[in-house]
Amino acid sequence: MTKASEPAATTASSDPTDGLHPLDDTVQLQHEGGDVFSGRTTPAYANMVGPFGGATAACMLNACCVHPQRLGDPVSITVNFAGPIADGPFRIVARPVRTNRSTQHFSLELTQPGDEAVLTTATAVFAARRDTWSATEAKFPDHPMPSPDSPLQGRMFRKKRVAWIGNYDMRFVHGTFPHPDHPMPGTDSVTSLWINDLPPRPLDFISLVAISDCFFPRIYLRRQRVAPAGTVSMTTYFHANRASFERQGIRPMLATARAQRFSEGFFDQSAEIWADDGELLATSHQIVYFKD
Amino acid sequence: MTKASEPAATTASSDPTDGLHPLDDTVQLQHEGGDVFSGRTTPAYANMVGPFGGATAACMLNACCVHPQRLGDPVSITVNFAGPIADGPFRIVARPVRTNRSTQHFSLELTQPGDEAVLTTATAVFAARRDTWSATEAKFPDHPMPSPDSPLQGRMFRKKRVAWIGNYDMRFVHGTFPHPDHPMPGTDSVTSLWINDLPPRPLDFISLVAISDCFFPRIYLRRQRVAPAGTVSMTTYFHANRASFERQGIRPMLATARAQRFSEGFFDQSAEIWADDGELLATSHQIVYFKD
Numbered sequence: 001m002t003k004a005s006e007p008a009a010t011t012a013s014s015d016p017t018d019g020l021h022p023l024d025d026t027v028q029l030q031h032e033g034g035d036v037f038s039g040r041t042t043p044a045y046a047n048m049v050g051p052f053g054g055a056t057a058a059c060m061l062n063a064c065c066v067h068p069q070r071l072g073d074p075v076s077i078t079v080n081f082a083g084p085i086a087d088g089p090f091r092i093v094a095r096p097v098r099t100n101r102s103t104q105h106f107s108l109e110l111t112q113p114g115d116e117a118v119l120t121t122a123t124a125v126f127a128a129r130r131d132t133w134s135a136t137e138a139k140f141p142d143h144p145m146p147s148p149d150s151p152l153q154g155r156m157f158r159k160k161r162v163a164w165i166g167n168y169d170m171r172f173v174h175g176t177f178p179h180p181d182h183p184m185p186g187t188d189s190v191t192s193l194w195i196n197d198l199p200p201r202p203l204d205f206i207s208l209v210a211i212s213d214c215f216f217p218r219i220y221l222r223r224q225r226v227a228p229a230g231t232v233s234m235t236t237y238f239h240a241n242r243a244s245f246e247r248q249g250i251r252p253m254l255a256t257a258r259a260q261r262f263s264e265g266f267f268d269q270s271a272e273i274w275a276d277d278g279e280l281l282a283t284s285h286q287i288v289y290f291k292d
Numbered sequence: 293m294t295k296a297s298e299p300a301a302t303t304a305s306s307d308p309t310d311g312l313h314p315l316d317d318t319v320q321l322q323h324e325g326g327d328v329f330s331g332r333t334t335p336a337y338a339n340m341v342g343p344f345g346g347a348t349a350a351c352m353l354n355a356c357c358v359h360p361q362r363l364g365d366p367v368s369i370t371v372n373f374a375g376p377i378a379d380g381p382f383r384i385v386a387r388p389v390r391t392n393r394s395t396q397h398f399s400l401e402l403t404q405p406g407d408e409a410v411l412t413t414a415t416a417v418f419a420a421r422r423d424t425w426s427a428t429e430a431k432f433p434d435h436p437m438p439s440p441d442s443p444l445q446g447r448m449f450r451k452k453r454v455a456w457i458g459n460y461d462m463r464f465v466h467g468t469f470p471h472p473d474h475p476m477p478g479t480d481s482v483t484s485l486w487i488n489d490l491p492p493r494p495l496d497f498i499s500l501v502a503i504s505d506c507f508f509p510r511i512y513l514r515r516q517r518v519a520p521a522g523t524v525s526m527t528t529y530f531h532a533n534r535a536s537f538e539r540q541g542i543r544p545m546l547a548t549a550r551a552q553r554f555s556e557g558f559f560d561q562s563a564e565i566w567a568d569d570g571e572l573l574a575t576s577h578q579i580v581y582f583k584d
């Protein structure tokens with residue numbers, strides 16, 4: 001059995017702007033004692049309303065990672081986006097509600113000063129994993145990486161008003177952001193893209209959970225236009241371990257997503273994040289609100 | 293927008309044995325006031341250790357459904373199986389942590405008398421859904437239903453010591469429980485089966501969430517033998533509404549599941565539950581611990 005070792009993720013630093021990667025900056029937390037951690041949104045990961053959901057998920061996961069009672073590494077996390085987070089400080093309470101011999105369950109809530117309402121909830125499972133029989137059934141899509149100057153590299157997407165996009169190198173293989181100049185049939189909602197933190201950053205659980213929320217809403221593809229939409233709940237399962245991260249380093253990953261059903265204002269999305277050597281790093285699922 | 297109307301599910305009754313369906317019996321809750329509900333396990337849904345996870349998930353969902361402040365119907369639920377539930381009484385605290393105009397977020401914990409530790413946590417999203425554009429991208433498998441005397445109907449599975457299996461009519465199309473007399477190649481972990489509550493019971497959210505945990509561990513298929521395994525966290529997305537339930541009535545559903553990756557003691561599973569008319573009722577995902 002692997003031992004719980006050094007923290008999996010970013011710990012708080014006294015100077016948030018001291019040459020940190022923007023992702024490490026945005027997930028920075030101060031331990032206020034007990035189960036309480038304080039953090040704040042950063043402009044780099046701003047979305048249309050509040051922060052990018054992937055950044056919020058990364059903050060929630062980081063609160064578990066830096067918790068003094070943490071056991072092992074992340075196995076799964078579910079993040080529920082209950083209400084809009086305002087730009088500014090927030091508080092995360094991360095309770096390790098149950099610690100077994102080799103697994104640990106966290107329950108988390110995020111609030112902001114002056115607002116009693118809970119804005120984000122989460123549950124996470126950590127484990128000290130050990131070697132077993134292993135196999136991957138999902139098929140590696142193995143799409144070649146488009147060149148940096150590909151017309152599909154997501155430049156149109158990046159031009160939109162949302163800041164967080166600027167922290168990712170996105171090169172779409174197919175299912176890119178809809179654009180009047182590039183009409184697509186819209187018969188399915190599949191997107192495949194090569195994606196990397198920008199600037200490149202050594203892969204870890206924090207980056208992986210943020211990237212699992214990198215897809216624009218699938219409804220855009222099916223309707224070939226932008227519509228109000230937002231993730232309500234996201235669950236990510238981690239298959240990668242620290243050795244996977246060392247192998248992957250700072251190279252881009254292949255990410256794919258598709259919806260299964262759209263109905264009555266919600267659709268579900270299932271996604272896969274693959275290492276460039278064909279290792280399935282994470283599978284992720286979400287249910288998304290949309291207006292039509 | 294549809295209005296929050298009559299409770300979606302089973303409310304508490306004064307006599308738990310009064311001709312109730314075993315599922316309605318096992319999810320029965322007494323409202324103790326505020327956010328607190330009391331229930332108890334029933335022998336009919338016993339698993340090898342503690343109750344069938346699907347029954348526990350159904351109890352957690354029911355606590356939200358019968359909560360006096362409930363808004364709308366279930367959109368998603370994540371249930372984390374943190375520790376073994378002993379046979380006997382339990383207490384569920386179901387807090388509506390955030391209620392928006394048309395969505396509501398619950399956080400739940402299950403405990404048992406004399407044990408301070410949390411045994412199950414959950415988060416759930418409810419919504420007053422409204423008509424929108426709709427489409428289903430997942431493909432209905434449309435397997436014909438095996439006859440009741442099919443050798444693959446799961447009789448072998450049902451003979452095992454677990455009681456809960458007796459509450460389901462399971463007719464396997466493929467990927468049945470491994471058995472020395474019926475060797476299978478074990479090259480994938482796909483199971484498809486027709487399934488129904490036994491005795492048949494009008495479909496609702498409660499039945500649907502229980503059925504989303506009906507699959508035996510995928511590791512059995514790949515290794516062609518039984519191994520210690522248990523669901524750690526399960527997430528179900530509900531696509532069905534009350535009209536879907538009225539159409540489906542008490543007829544069997546087609547359920548499929550497959551794993552995506554097995555590694556270091558955990559695998560993930562993605563499942564679909566289909567109405568017999570080809571409507572995708574729910575998609576469900578879980579991460580499962582296994583020993584090899």
